[in-house]
Structure formats: C-alpha cells, structure tokens
Amino acid sequence: MTGRFNPEFLDEIRSANDIVEVIGGYVRLKQAGATFKGLCPFHNERTPSFTVNREKQLFYCFGCGAGGNVFHFIMKIENLGFREAVQHLAGRAGIRIPDVGDPGQAAREAQQERFYTINALASRFFHHILVKTDHGRVAREYLEGRGVLPETIEQFEIGYAPPEWDLLAKAFTKKGFPLEDAEKVGLVAKRRDGGGYYDRFRQRVIFPIKDVQGRNIGFGGRLIAGAEGPKYLNSPETPLFSKGHTLYALNRAREEIRKKGRAIIVEGYLDVVICHQYGFGETVASLGTALTPFQVKLLGRYAPKVYIAYDADAAGEKATLRGLELVPQAGLEVKVVAMPPGEDPDTFLRKFGTIAMEQALEQSRSLVDYKIDTILTEQDFSNVDGKLRALQSVLPILGDIGNSIEQEAYLLRVSDKLGVTVHAVSTELKKYLHETSRDIKPQGQAGQIKASAGSQEADVKVPATEEAFEREMIRLMLEDSRLIREVAEAGGVEGFQHPAYRRVFAALEQAAVSSGTAEQIPVAELLDSLYDENTRQIANAIYFSRSQTVGARPSDYIG
Secondary structure, three states: OOOOOOOOHHHHHHHHHOHHHHHOOOOOEEEEEEEEEEEOOOOOOOOEEEEOOOOOEEEEEOOOOOEEEEHHHHHHOOOOHHHHHHHHHHHOOOOOOOOOOOOOHHHHHHHHHHHHHHHHHHHHHHHHHHHHHHHHHHHHHHHHHOOOOOHHHHHHOEEEOOOOOHHHHHHHHHHHOOOOHHHHOEEEOOOOOOOEEEEEEOOEEEEEEEEEOOOOOEEEEOOOOOOOOOOEEOOOOOOOOOOHHEEEEEHHHHHHHHOOEEEEEEHHHHHHHHHHOOOOOOOEEEOOOOHHHHHHHHHOOOOOOOEEOOOHHHHHHHHHHHHHHHHHOOOEEEEEEOOOOOOHHHHHHHHHHHHHOOOOHHOOOOOHHHHHHHHHHHOOOOOHHHHHEEEEEEEHHHHHOHHHHHHHHHHHHHHHHHOOOHHHHHHHHHHHHOOOOOEOOOOOOOEOOOOOOOOOOHHOOHHHHHHHHHHHHHHHHHHHHHHHHHHHOHHHHHHHHHHHHHHHHHHHHHHHHHOOOOOOOOOOHHHOOOOOOOHHHHHHHHHHOOOOOOOHHHHHHHH
C-alpha cells in the first residue's frame, strides 16, 4: 500500500465495509430506531452513549466525543495510522490495494510482508517439530507434565526448537528465503567466524507472538530442563516486534476482555496458556517483568479494569509496583491478585482450579491497599522510630488520594496498623503535603500536571503558550530519544522555564548519556530509567496524554 488513495478507491472500501458490521465486531450493538447503540469502547460508561448510523455510515459517542467514519473507527480502536486502517479494511473486504506512489515505500512494504511470511513459516516449522517428529518428544512430555492439553497446543500453535544448530536456517534456504531476512526478524544469527548462520532458538518450547491482527511478529522460547542458557528468550527488537509494545495472546484475548470488561495480566507464556485453558480467556502477558506505558494504553482500548496477577516472589512484587504506577495514569482501574507464596497463576490453577482463581480475583486488592500493605510488610514498627519510618513511607500514597472520604478511610487503616492515633497520621500528612513539592496529582485521567500550592515552583509564572511548547518538546523527546541530544546542544535545561519540565529534561538527558548509544531508546526503557518517582510520573503523564489523531488529514483522501 503506497502513495495517496483516490476517492473512488476509498469509496469502494467504505462500501465494502458496512460500519455497523465492522463496529459490531468490537462493540455489542442494539438497534434503536434508525440507529444502533452500545457502550463506548473508548471510555468507561454504564449507560450506552455510543451510536452508529448505518444510513450515514458514521459513529458518534455523546459521552467522549469520539466520532467519524469506518476509517476513523479502525484507526482509533486498533491504534493505526490512516494508511494502515485502509490496509486493514481492504484486507477485510478482500480488495487489492493499488500499487501507486513512492516506489521506495512499495519496496519497504514488500519487505515487511516477507518478514511476516518468514515468521509464519518458522511458526509452522516449530509446531511441526513439536507435534509430528521424534525431535519434539521431550517437549511434548514437558508440556504434558505442565498440564497443557493437545488442543491448547494447537490453539496457541506452540512449537519446539530442537538442539541442532542450523535446522531452521537450512529450512529457510530450502524454501528459497534469504537468511539475511531471517536474521532481520531475529530467527537466525551470523556465526562469529563468518561461516554462515545458526538458529537463534534451540532446545526451547516455542510460543509464537502475534499482533492484534493475528500476524506472527516474534517468538518466545522456554528452555527445556537440562539445557544451557537463559530460562526465557524472546525475539530481539525487529522491524515487526517490540517487546514493550506487545502483549502476548492479546489477539486471542481481546474479545473476551471486551466481553468481561477486564483484563488479567500475568508474567509468563505458560501462565497465559493455562489461564486460557481453564476458562480465563481474558489473560495476556507483558513479555517481561514490568508493564510499559504503551502496553497499558493498549489494554485501555478494550477494558476499563486490569487485574495484575504476577508471581508471588520479590521480583513479581517489584514488577507489580512498577505496573501499578502506570495503570491509573491511563484512566484504568487496577486490582492486584494475591498469589500464595511460591505460586504463580499456572501452578495455582492446576492445584486449586477455576473456582479458586475466581475467588482470588474477587478478593483482589486495590492499588492503594496493595502499596500500603507491601510497604508496611517490609517495615519494623515495633518501636517509635519504626512507626515513624513506616508512616513516612506511606505518606506519599496517602497524599495522592484525591477523594477526602477515601483518604480518611485509609488514615484510619494506617493508624490502626501502626497503633497510633488518626490525629497523629493526619498531622504528619498535612506536614508532608506542605513541605514537599507535589507537581503531579492524580485526577482520574492520564496524569494532569499542575504546580503545587505552597511550593517554590507554584510562584514561577510560565506563559501558557511557552508551557505548552515545553510540554510538546518533552513529548517528542519521549517518542524519539535522539532528539534529547539535539535539544541539549541547542541550550539544554536552560531552555526550559517550567521547573517541572526542567527536571524532566535533566533526567532524560542523563538517561540518554547513560545509555551510551546514539540510537533510539525504546520509550519503556527511557521511562523506566527515570528513578525519581515524581519525575517519572510527570514524564508518564505527558506520554499518556499526548494528542491522538482521530481523523485523517484531508490530503490523505486526495489521489
């Protein structure tokens, strides 16, 4: 798909994709006279305000203002650009996209299609090895021991990479695919002596990773017992795959997430597989230990509530805390599922069953509960000094509670746990809020930034236009870290008037310097490198609240 599209071609795609049928695949619609109504997929609501007009082929939400034609809906719901939305709808209708415009773009898109084909071939290769050959017997026994049923293996297209060094590479060569392309998607690597290629995945159970459209974009490999190497190995960053922008099994889970109004996030591939097998089809994995802003934003398109069910170990708790910081900033409700010591969702389900998991979900804790419990569990408050240290640790959490009734309830809870009066906790909280700089305050939306009353920064008057410009500069640097050095050379921190943005830029500059590379730094890594919680919250807020283009530019419709 290249160049601009003429109006006749776009009309053909619109005519072939009835807006009611397209949106009906994402939203449960009910006819109400001449229109159809449903719950808006773009914001949380209980009373339907989302309408679709078949005659006009338009949609509109009276609650959040989202609206447009079928192209605009696909762009927003799938987080696609205009051209990608055209490609999506053309594919849905079986319409061939004309090859016009920039020949360089055509070559890039042809290469991308080759990458998808190579990954699909590898997925079939690994799956065949697992289910049809003697090579796969050790992996079949492993999966059987982990309680994975044959039908589940088929559903997730699980495979096996044998220990041979170049079995997949030879298969590519036999099929006529250049190994240079296989290297670009992370399936093979060059030998150090320059003598050909070797398979990147060996002696591992293979879990194909797909995008929301079901296309193979990468792989995760779980080491078989007795083999050497890291326990888990993911595809590297490639033109198709970015770990921080992907959720394992979202392509299978998204309809169940919409249906149940919740998403369950776990750590590992087998956690996802077993959860789906036991009826929790709304489960996805974050492909690592910590959620990224993009992953949270991705989930927000499908459900208003997120349950985090990471492993019950120290690493799992740290990952949960980092994820918790991101979820509410995206305007989502977050719950933390408590796993018994030594258990993860996989082992928990196999030991205790579906009903026990449902009970664990029902008994899950809120963000504030989890943070307070985690902090106080680590503290020794058997004496006065310990009580004071514990109280100081939870004051930032109490200070971020915007609802006064909710805040009072937690003041009572903390006072009861520490064995001190509510008045004492309240007094310390007031002192904390007065003495500290609070640049950011949760407002129920994605991090609205404001200078805090009583702080020195509140006295700094920055013109609204200048503040907006500086905020936009921060946003651009988050999306393309290579700009950080350009801004540093053009004046650096002295070019920022707003104190909060000065601190964010200084932290971003330090992160860029520490990376030791001039290449683009993934936004997930960039945000994760901002160790100061306040600065990281501000940066997250800017990233989450960046503008979204709902409609296409008029020039996109001109041939």
